[in-house]
Amino acid sequence: MNTDELMSDPAQPFPSSSQEQSSQKASAELNSKKFREEYDIAKSRLADQKFDITKYADPLLPRGPSSTTTQKFTPEVERRLQELVADIKGSI
Numbered sequence: 001m002n003t004d005e006l007m008s009d010p011a012q013p014f015p016s017s018s019q020e021q022s023s024q025k026a027s028a029e030l031n032s033k034k035f036r037e038e039y040d041i042a043k044s045r046l047a048d049q050k051f052d053i054t055k056y057a058d059p060l061l062p063r064g065p066s067s068t069t070t071q072k073f074t075p076e077v078e079r080r081l082q083e084l085v086a087d088i089k090g091s092i
Helices: 017-030 033-046 075-091
Strands: none
Touching: none
């Protein structure tokens, strides 16, 4: 005798008839003309009609330095800091 045939998978119980009826009723309500009209109205209010996804870079790709960020050091300051580091390394 095979126990797999006797026992159902506990993670996926058999749906009861009331669950099947409620899911059929819910899907029928979602396919109604009134629901679709209300959905389209809500979507038109929430969605930005001028939004264009192609204007934005992929957020997961690495980015280069931005032109809008300010540089912390000018070339003169950078040169002076390198001289100080060289002086400190030379004195050690």
